[in-house]
Amino acid sequence: MEMSPEIKPVVDSENIISPFGGRSTHLQTLSTAKLCASYQLKCGLDISKHLKNLNSSMIELYKCEKTGYKYWLPNDISYSETFYREISSCWPGYYRVDRWEHEVSLRYLKNLDYILEIGCGPGHFLKKMERFGKKAVGIEFNKEAIDRKVTKFPIYSKDINVLSNEEPCKYDAVYAFQVLEHVKNPSDIIESSIKCLRPGGLLIFSVPNNEYVHFLNQEDPFDLPPHHLGHYTPLVFENIAKIYGLDILKVHIEIRKAKSIDALKKTKSSIVHKAFSFLSKCLLNLSFLMNREPGPNLIVVFKKRHDS
Template sequence: MENSVVSPLTGSKNIAVVETFSVDQIVREWQDLLRIDISSEFEGKDISKFDLYRCNDTNLLFFHPQLEGSPFIYQGLQDGFEWYYVEDKWEYEIALKEIRNSKSCLEIGSGSGAFVKKALGINTKIVGLETSSDAVEKARQANLPVYLMSFDEGVAMLGAQPDVVLAFQVLEHIANPLHFVKEMVRVLAVGGKLIICVPNADSFYKYGGNVLDMPPHHQTRWSLETFKKFEALFPLKLTKVAYEPLNHWHTESWLNENMKFYRNNKWYGNLLFNRVSVRVLRKILNSRMRSIFRGHTIYVSFEKTQ
């Protein structure tokens, strides 16, 4: 273990290596599975592997070394896969109910403004912040208030500290999550809500090595256990937790990851996932009954206490 590696959430060295992924393997899987050549992401960088660590104090999973992906990979995913930027997300409907009586909202990582548009539709005052100039331009063309600016500039546009700050599917991409969360909490009004949605590390994702759930795409992996630790790290109180029902985009991944895990690790795996049961499961997964299974995302809401 490198002596310089610490938890990006606590700064502690109370960490342990969980798994190692080679850069060659990651580049090959992006090419084979996604038809995107990401070799340029590693040019000029002395990186041959990524170690996945666990922070033993918070259960946060994080990668070292840190390497945030360039706009190129996100554009490639957006252009190649309709599931990557979906305008109607499960978490949006949950959040809209929470913000209905709010005075103002600040969304971090708004993309081209899908949630901003929905919030405006219920007469919520909202400003969205985004780092992609292309996404900001698309939002501008749609007359949506999404801007390429700092947190403080976003607050200034609102005219006061927002009583809701939101980040949907953003935190897992950030190499320095401690600073990012501190900034969200700092600009949030006391008594306000911080809403965060991320892939759930305790979902079916935990069974497989999803190439999108590692650098240069994802930097960290989050679970409810980690979010519960926020109360000791920030002036926050956890007030709501929700889990996405299994989405139709993820049915094959859910089946394949569970089947592979149980067949390889449990004595009853081949009995549980046999030829007949897999056919039945596929029918269930392709129907509305799939909602009985837990899906991709965890939604958490906090209240700022001071």
């Protein structure tokens, strides 16, 4: 469901400063009625109660002139434990066991001694780290996810900002999969993560890729508030690295893959449909690969400088 923008901003963008300290340009105004309808259509979830604290029937999209980071205001609809409990219940596989970024990140993490995962859910990735015999810790906001813990490593209900004051310069790597886009102050998480790292340590973030066509066109409501509050691209992370004095080792971009063709159950079971679907997906995937069509996720691997 594509969101059509409404032109007039509710707030004067000259007075808006981004989480990264840049002046902001207004991009879009979106009605909360359209937002609620899109969530209802996708997963049957009524999000209206999570918007009741808003003073307006509109939300605003801004772009940070300093980094290119795009973010929604007002942001007081963010990070409710109740919301995440509801969305994980109505969307099977919300906490996925296997993700593209897991295998990519293992290349960097498997030889490090002590790692921290922010927003680890029940610990599916931590479970994968067990076979390397390293020491790891997770922190998670959703207490129900902690109750479903699947790893032997400890998971704490603790804020990264608190942990960074308790355990500065302790970890060889800090990483977060699909976390930054959910929070209203990503700069706080980045700063606290850097503080937790030893000099030379790795900082790894995976986020939805706003260059992916379905996200760029706002066709997926899960990439909108109250689920996602901010949008990232490789360029945004290049600018973030400059702000915090980090080195970028690598940016990994998931290649877009073709999806199954929608059809009625009877059609899907036919040999002709299966053959055509398989062939068309193969051709599309080849086209996406040849043209480096960006997929839905990206990973950035930072390194903390030894003089930091």
